[in-house]
Amino acid sequence: MEYVMLLRVVVAGICGLLIGYERKSRMKEAGIRTHFVVAAGAALMMVISKYGFKDLQGGTSIALDPSRIAAQVVSGVGFLGAGMIFMQRQTVKGLTTAAGIWTTAGIGMAIGANLYVLGIGVTVLILAAQKLLHSGFGWVASPxxxxxxxxxxxxxxxxxxxxxxxxxxxxxxxxxxxxxxxxxxxxxxxxxxxxxxxxxxxxxxxxxxxxxxxxxxxxxxx
Structure with a gap:
């Protein structure tokens, strides 16, 4: 059972690695290592939240609320993403990277919850969107x-x-x-x-x- 859980963390880390590689190729603040660790860590926390705590009552194993740790991941990663945002030449930088960190954590949580198709699908969606929206569309480019x-x-x-x-x-x-x-x-x-x-x-x-x-x-x- 724990090997299956470890597989989820590995798959989540690979998804985060792919998003991090795209960010690194554009010389952004957070790259491969950051996205890999965020995705793998989020999957780990999701697995722990879902399976790591049991309460024995009357000899019966009863699962506790699986959302209590997962909920903290969302707010905690938001704090991490805020560190990516800074002001340069009167222009806000790092918003996309911060949003990517937050979404990467969501991908890790999805895979940690055994939602492989959803997590991998969102990874492909993010990569495709980044590629498409950086292809020179004038209406997308920020001043x-x-x-x-x-x-x-x-x-x-x-x-x-x-x-x-x-x-x-x-x-x-x-x-x-x-x-x-x-x-x-x-x-x-x-x-x-x-x-x-x-x-x-x-x-x-x-x-x-x-x-x-x-x-x-x-x-x-x-």
């Missing part, structure tokens, strides 16, 4: 923020030209700071911009787009 330091010639119409180029590309200025530097004919504006870029594909075109403005002297990504 990104970029911080740039720009040296701009202090000439009439320079700021207007830069703003027009950004607006034409659908880029929004979130924060803006400007300082004047130099004197005489070498006057320039030193700008620090935080920009919201519509999609990942547009971010690659950001630097060439700004450099095409004649008054731009240099652009640095911070």
């Amino acid at each position: 990104k923020s970029e911080q740039l330091a720009i040296r701009l010639a202090d000439e009439d119409g320079a700021m207007d030209a830069l703003q027009a180029a950004l607006r034409a590309a659908g880029i929004t200025v979130l924060q803006f700071r400007a300082e004047k530097a130099g004197d005489g004919d070498s006057r320039e504006l030193q700008l620090e911009l935080t920009l919201k870029v519509p999609a990942a594909s547009e971010a690659e075109k950001l630097l060439p787009l700004i450099q095409r403005v004649p008054q731009v002297l240099s652009v640095d990504v911070q």
Whole structure:
């Protein structure tokens, strides 16, 4: 009987490993080891919760409530997933990874409860969805923020030209700071911009787009 339970933990770990490999291939915070341990650990807790406790009353083995440990796995893994979420360049990162950790725990619990088809089916579903939704659908891509330091010639119409180029590309200025530097004919504006870029594909075109403005002297990504 315990060998069958061990098999459930192994199968759950393999499902978690597959999801972790997909996350690792995208350079995400939690990879193969994290997802493997979460899935195997969740399956173990589910098996313990379901089969590990018996109460002998009058010589009869009576199973206790199998949900009491399993319920703690859901809340405990939620706390683990929160550690994957952080703020970078005014953009929240790690939400998908945190959700993946939580779902991986669910897969482990399903297999631990002897629901092999459900657990393996959800693993395939998650892998297929990640592959499909990372295939370049514009409506799926989340906006990104970029911080740039720009040296701009202090000439009439320079700021207007830069703003027009950004607006034409659908880029929004979130924060803006400007300082004047130099004197005489070498006057320039030193700008620090935080920009919201519509999609990942547009971010690659950001630097060439700004450099095409004649008054731009240099652009640095911070």
